[in-house]
Amino acid sequence: MPFTIDPQLAADTVPLGDFTLSHVRLMNERHYPWLVLVPMRTGIRELIELTPFEQAALTTEIDRASRALTALFRPDKLNIGAIGNIVSQLHVHIVARFRTDPAWPKPVWGAAPREAYDADALAERTATLRVALRLGP
């Protein structure tokens, strides 16, 4: 079966490109620099369903995404989570958090209502992130 993104996850995010294991997306939520990694494997819901090799690859890609967010945004804290209670397809959130952001110190999941980027801000943010993540132009 070809790899496809869960429709709700696709609707909430925009594509940035692919790492080796994970498809990389930006949550369309202007309050938080927020990446989502989706391992390109079909039918996987949990980290423990990945092979040890895939788990190691995902760890490396979480590190890479985390370093890019840190370099670009200098957050007060990174929040990393694999939850999936609503969208069960395995996906990992990596969110740059600030003491001044609207949900702080609560997690962003299920927090305040989301607000999309406007078109210019979204274009700029995706371009900047693609460079920082070395996902090409």
Place this chain on the structure above:
Amino acid sequence: MPFTIDPQLAADTVPLGDFTLSHVRLMNERHYPWLVLVPMRTGIRELIELTPFEQAALTTEIDRASRALTALFRPDKLNIGAIGNIVSQLHVHIVARFRTDPAWPKPVWGAAPREAYDADALAERTATLRVALRLGP
């Protein structure tokens, strides 16, 4: 500096034992089987502050803890998170979630008020988990 547990984290949890990298604790919250892994390194706040080798070890230990929760409780979903907005010492939550639990489908962090185990239930749960996690008697 010797490794110590953040006082608030210590107050919310009970010790189960040690893996190679991580000290393992149980959240004293009777609604959710909820483990917390605390890498035994001083002054670490973020995953990216661990070495690649330590990150790999932590990934293995998250897998081990996740498999133990799955074998014991057959959850509908595992929730895994490294948040740390309140307790900044690096710690990873691994929570067995059920469609019938009080916070579902929301995350457990910052959800409904917590309720501690009673003494007998806590003793039984810690004993069961120590066996399943192979942390010894």
